[in-house]
Amino acid sequence: MKNSDIAFLVYQPERARRKNNSFDGNDNVGAKVIIDVLSKNGVSVDFCSVASAHKYKLVLLSLTSTYDCIAFYKAVALRQDWSPAKRKFIVIGGGFGMQNPTVLRKHIDYAVFGRGEDIIYPLVSAVLGGSNSYEHESVMHLPDIYSVKIQQAKRLYDSDVFKEGFVGCGNMCKFCHYSWVRKRMHNANYGENGKIGETYVQGTLTNNNSPEMLFKDIPKITKKYGRIRTALDGFSERLRFTYGKKITDKEIKANVEYLGEFEKTTVLIIYNIGNMPSETQDDRDSLYGTLCDVKPKNRVIAIIHTTPFRASLATPLQYAEVQLNPSMSDLRFKTIVDTPTFLSKHSMSNESNFSQLQTTIIERATEGTDALFHTMCFSSKIKNNIAAKKIRLLSNNFDLKPYLRRYHPDEEKHPGWFLNTYIQTKTLGKIFLKT
Numbered sequence: 001m002k003n004s005d006i007a008f009l010v011y012q013p014e015r016a017r018r019k020n021n022s023f024d025g026n027d028n029v030g031a032k033v034i035i036d037v038l039s040k041n042g043v044s045v046d047f048c049s050v051a052s053a054h055k056y057k058l059v060l061l062s063l064t065s066t067y068d069c070i071a072f073y074k075a076v077a078l079r080q081d082w083s084p085a086k087r088k089f090i091v092i093g094g095g096f097g098m099q100n101p102t103v104l105r106k107h108i109d110y111a112v113f114g115r116g117e118d119i120i121y122p123l124v125s126a127v128l129g130g131s132n133s134y135e136h137e138s139v140m141h142l143p144d145i146y147s148v149k150i151q152q153a154k155r156l157y158d159s160d161v162f163k164e165g166f167v168g169c170g171n172m173c174k175f176c177h178y179s180w181v182r183k184r185m186h187n188a189n190y191g192e193n194g195k196i197g198e199t200y201v202q203g204t205l206t207n208n209n210s211p212e213m214l215f216k217d218i219p220k221i222t223k224k225y226g227r228i229r230t231a232l233d234g235f236s237e238r239l240r241f242t243y244g245k246k247i248t249d250k251e252i253k254a255n256v257e258y259l260g261e262f263e264k265t266t267v268l269i270i271y272n273i274g275n276m277p278s279e280t281q282d283d284r285d286s287l288y289g290t291l292c293d294v295k296p297k298n299r300v301i302a303i304i305h306t307t308p309f310r311a312s313l314a315t316p317l318q319y320a321e322v323q324l325n326p327s328m329s330d331l332r333f334k335t336i337v338d339t340p341t342f343l344s345k346h347s348m349s350n351e352s353n354f355s356q357l358q359t360t361i362i363e364r365a366t367e368g369t370d371a372l373f374h375t376m377c378f379s380s381k382i383k384n385n386i387a388a389k390k391i392r393l394l395s396n397n398f399d400l401k402p403y404l405r406r407y408h409p410d411e412e413k414h415p416g417w418f419l420n421t422y423i424q425t426k427t428l429g430k431i432f433l434k435t
Contacts, residue, residue, distance in 0.1 A: 005128055006058045007048035008035065009091075014071040029162050030095050031062040034120050036161040041121045050075045050082065058090045058127055061108065063097030066310075066359040069104055074377050076107050084143075090127050092120075099177070099313045100416060102365040103373045105143040113138045113419070114151035114181065140418075145367075149420045150181045150314065171214070173233060173244035174435060175273065177312040180428070181421045215247050218255040224262045231271040236283035239276050242435060243317070249290040260296020260341060267301045274306040274328045275356070277320045291344045292337045299340075305347035306331065308356035313363055313416035316431040321406040322360050327353035327387060354387035357394070357403070364403045364415040372398045409433060 008031055035045045046056070053059045063069060072093075076082035084106050093104070094112035101111040110127070112119055119136055126134040134141070138151035156164040168184035169176065211221070212229040221228070234240035237249050259266045274284075291302065306328045311320045329352035336344040358376060361369060375397070376382065382390045394400065407414050409429025 004046065005056060006038075006043065006060065006124065007046040007053070007056045008060045008062065009053060009072075010047050010049055011072060011075040014067040014074075028062055028064060030064065030116075031060070032161050033157055033159075034060065034062075034094075034116055036159055037117045037120055038124065043121070043124065050079060053089055054081055056089055058092065058124060061091055061093035061095075063093055063095040065097045066099070066362050068095070068097045069362050070358060070377060073104060073107070073373070077374070077377070082107055092123060092127070096177075099419065100363050100365050101140065101142060102145060102367060103362055103369060105145065108142050110134070111140040111142055111148075112151070113140070113148050115153045116151070117157060118154060119151060145418055147418050147420060150422075152183050152422060153185055156185060171244060174316040174431065175233070175243055175276070175309065175312060177315055180315045180423060183422055215255060216251070219258050221259075224264070225266065227267045227269065228259070229269045229271070232287075233271065233273045234276060234283075235272065235274065235279065236286035238286075239279060239283050242278075243276060249286070252287075252290050253294050256291075256294045256300055256302060256342070257296045260298045260300050263298055265299040265301060267303070270302055270304050272304055272306040273309050274331075275309045275323050275325070275353075277309070277317070277323070279309075279323070288336050291342075294337070294342050294344075295339075296341050300342050302342070302344040303347050304336070304344065306350050308351055308353065310356065310360055310363060313419050314421045314428070316428045316435065318414065318416055319407040319409055319429065319432045322356070322404045324353040324357055324391065324404070328356075329353070329387065352387035354390045357391060357400070361400075361403050366402075366415055 038045055045060070048056060048059060061072065063072065080086050081088075087107075090110070091108045092110045092112065093101070093108040094116045098111055098113060101108060104111075110123060112123070115138075119138060123134050123136070123139060132141075137149045140146065140148050153167045156167065158164060166184070166186045168182035169179045170184055172179045210225055210227040210229060215230045215232060218228070218230065231245070232240065232247060232252070233245040234243060234247075237247070240247050256268065259268060272287075276283075287304075294300075308324075308328045309317075309320075309322065311318050311322050328350040331346040332348050332350050334346045336346070338344075361373065361376065365373065372394070376394065379393070382393055385393065402415070409426070409432060
């Protein structure tokens with residue numbers, strides 16, 4: 001293979017994740033692992049833009065989130081050299097955002113689901129060798145949509161590029177795509193940089209300065225950290241217990257006050273999920289009341305970053321209804337409690353209900369979604385309006401019910417019918433019906 005045969009596509013993301021919004025600045029671990037695998041097999045990988053992609057035989061596409069489906073489509077959909085009829089290069093796409101490839105099926109040739117390090121070299125070799133019939137249970141040859149199984153890790157990835165500590169999560173929260181599509185795998189030798197029981201420090205994200213940990217493990221901390229990341233994933237104790245995050249209000253108070261035992265200020269970033277099925281204002285008020293009762297000795301700042309619920313594929317809640325209101329973006333900057341030793345505020349970067357709708361449409365897309373998705377990406381009226389007006393404009397021209405409604409597991413075809421994991425789909429349905 002020549003050095004110029006293959007390149008990773010660099011394109012402008014939909015959301016700026018860092019000040020350095022370049023490919024390297026976004027620290028794309030998945031892409032770096034793939035490049036590392038290919039390099040070890042003697043394949044050099046360049047980088048290309050949408051304009052220079054035609055110089056290569058094969059272009060690799062990393063979709064790190066569902067938002068990247070939007071960004072990629074905006075970058076290529078209007079270009080003749082990326083149209084199915086004119087495109088002369090092969091595109092292989094993968095990553096966490098590769099859950100439902102339907103809206104991108106005309107611009108990608110092979111979609112890889114799940115772990116790609118054991119697939120990529122044989123796939124690349126077959127494609128560059130002239131084959132257009134590579135088959136693997138975790139690879140979909142687009143534009144056809146058919147049943148695939150998400151590839152599991154056979155081992156933790158360990159190299160100079162990326163040292164992986166574990167795969168999967170034992171909590172198995174009913175809404176979590178990460179938990180339900182990855183078998184749990186631990187490296188017993190990992191933990192020199194801050195492992196606390198089943199908790200870890202994500203060195204690639206925090207430079208080993210702040211642990212990202214399960215909420216229950218906060219009392220295991222034995223030294224001062226300036227910043228700690230954790231998750232509640234539910235405004236009320238009722239919601240958390242219903243959907244798998246068994247954290248009591250009493251624990252919230254006790255754990256925040258435990259951090260207040262350390263001198264100086266501790267910043268606690270708390271990831272949360274809002275608009276969960278059956279959520280009401282009473283649920284939201286429940287968390288606010290609990291936080292108002294917290295009285296730490298030393299100053300703690302708790303930032304609540306609330307992501308709106310998605311009915312993530314391959315989880316028990318893939319069948320759940322999606323409610324768009326209230327918009328989590330309306331909570332931005334709002335102070336929950338402010339005392340001399342405890343400040344709790346909502347995050348400034350909470351997403352809007354239109355963002356929630358966008359990604360929901362992608363995850364529940366069918367071939368009938370094409371016109372809606374194209375309008376969502378390119379309509380100037382939608383682009384130049386506030387979130388609520390954007391939703392009204394879309395709903396005036398398209399039926400949004402298929403993307404927001406509750407599905408029954410026994411229905412003939414769920415929008416994500418093709419996606420299978422190591423847990424049987426029937427099992428996911430049974431868990432949902434018992435929720």
